[in-house]
Amino acid sequence: MLLPFFQWCETLWLGQAVIGSSWLFPVIEAVHLLALSVLGGAVFIVDLRLLGLGLTNHSVTELWRDARPWMIAAIVGLIATGVPLFLSEPIKLYYSDSFWLKMTVLPIALVFAFTIRARATAESVRNTARRQALVGALSIALWVTVAAAGRWIGFS
Amino acid sequence: MEWLAATEYSTALRESLFMYPLVESSHVLFLLLFVGLTVMLDLRLLGLSLTRVPVSDMVDRILPWVRAGFAIMIFTGVLLFFAIPVRTYQSVWFRAKVIMLVLAALNIWYFHYRVYPNVAAWDSDAKLPWTARRAGLASIILWAGIIVAGRFIAYNWFDCDIQPQSAFVNWFAGCVVATD
Numbered sequence: 001m002l003l004p005f006f007q008w009c010e011t012l013w014l015g016q017a018v019i020g021s022s023w024l025f026p027v028i029e030a031v032h033l034l035a036l037s038v039l040g041g042a043v044f045i046v047d048l049r050l051l052g053l054g055l056t057n058h059s060v061t062e063l064w065r066d067a068r069p070w071m072i073a074a075i076v077g078l079i080a081t082g083v084p085l086f087l088s089e090p091i092k093l094y095y096s097d098s099f100w101l102k103m104t105v106l107p108i109a110l111v112f113a114f115t116i117r118a119r120a121t122a123e124s125v126r127n128t129a130r131r132q133a134l135v136g137a138l139s140i141a142l143w144v145t146v147a148a149a150g151r152w153i154g155f156s
Numbered sequence: 157m158e159w160l161a162a163t164e165y166s167t168a169l170r171e172s173l174f175m176y177p178l179v180e181s182s183h184v185l186f187l188l189l190f191v192g193l194t195v196m197l198d199l200r201l202l203g204l205s206l207t208r209v210p211v212s213d214m215v216d217r218i219l220p221w222v223r224a225g226f227a228i229m230i231f232t233g234v235l236l237f238f239a240i241p242v243r244t245y246q247s248v249w250f251r252a253k254v255i256m257l258v259l260a261a262l263n264i265w266y267f268h269y270r271v272y273p274n275v276a277a278w279d280s281d282a283k284l285p286w287t288a289r290r291a292g293l294a295s296i297i298l299w300a301g302i303i304v305a306g307r308f309i310a311y312n313w314f315d316c317d318i319q320p321q322s323a324f325v326n327w328f329a330g331c332v333v334a335t336d
Contacts, residue, residue, distance in 0.1 A: 022313070026308060030303065030308065033184070033187065033303050034300055036187065036188065037187050037191040037195060038192065039188070040188025040189060040191065040192025041191070041193050041194070041199075042196070044188065044189055044192055044196075045193065045196050053221075054221065055209060055217050055218065057217075058213070062208060066207070066208075066209075069205075143188070144185060144188070151185070152177070
C-alpha cells in the first residue's frame with residue numbers, strides 16, 4: 001500500500017544527491033551516530049535516576065530539566081540526518097523488517113518520553129519508586145530497540 | 157596480523173552469520189551508555205548542563221557507569237579487530253582512531269591528576285576553571301572523532317588494495333605497494 005510513496009521518495013533530489021556521492025552517506029551516517037550518543041547520555045542520566053541508580057542524591061525533576069534540551073537537540077539531529085539516509089534507499093528500507101520495527105518503536109519511544117516518562121519525573125504526582133523504576137526500564141528498552149533495529153538495517 | 161587472521165577463531169567470527177553483526181551491534185549500542193554519559197560529564201565540565209550537580213557527584217556516581225561501558229567497548233572492539241585483523245591494521249581510520257584513543261587517555265590522565273585534585277575549590281560552581289573546561293572540551297572533540305573514524309573503518313576509500321593512493325595514505329596505513 002505504501003510502496004508508491006516509497007517509490008516517490010526515491011525520486012527526490014535529496015536522496016539522489018546522497019546516492020551520487022561516495023562521501024555523503026558515510027558522513028551523514030557518522031553524524032547520526034554522534035547525535036545518537038548525545039541522545040544516549042541525555043536518556044541514561046534520567047533513566048538511571050528513575051531506576052534508583054546514578055545521581056540518586058539529586059531530584060529526577062532537576063535532572064530531566066537539565067537533560068531535556070540535549071535530548072531534544074539530539075532527536076532533531078537524528079531526524080535531520082535520518083531523513084536523507086532514508087531518502088537514499090527507500091525501496092531497500094520498504095522491504096527491511098528492521099526498518100519497520102524501528103519506525104514502529106520510534107514513535108512509541110518519543111510519545112512515551114514526553115508523556116508518561118515526563119510525568120514520572122515530576123515531584124507533584126504520586127510517583128512511587130517502583131513506578132519510576134518501571135518507567136526508567138521501559139525507556140531504556142524502547143531506545144535500545146530503536147537503536148538496535150537501526151543498526152540491523154545495515155546487516156539485512 | 158596475517159597469522160591472527162588465519163586462526164580458527166578469527167575465521168569463525170568473521171564468517172559467522174550472526175556473531176559478527178551481534179558483536180558489531182553491541183559495540184554501537186554501548187555508545188549510548190559509554191559516550192553518552194561521557195558527553196554528559198563533559199557538558200557538566202563545560203557548564204552546559206547539570207550545572208547544579210557538583211562535579212564530584214558526577215565523578216562518584218556517573219563515572220562507574222562510564223567505566224563499565226568502556227570495558228564492554230574494549231571487549232567488543234577487540235573482538236571486531238580480531239575478526240578482521242589485516243585490513244583493520246592497515247586502515248587509516250583505525251590508526252587515526254587509536255591515536256585519538258591515546259590522546260583521550262592522556263586527557264583523562266590530565267584531568268584526574270592535574271585538575272580533579274583541586275575539585276573542592278570549584279565543585280559546585282556552574283562555571284568551572286579553564287583547566288576543567290578544557291578537559292571537557294578535549295574529551296568531546298576526541299570522542300566525536302573516535303566515533304567518526306570508527307564508523308569510517310567500514311568504508312574502503314583508502315584501502316591498501318585500492319591503488320593508486322596518495323603517498324601519505326600508503327605511509328600512514330603501512331601499505332606495501334608494488335613498484336614497477
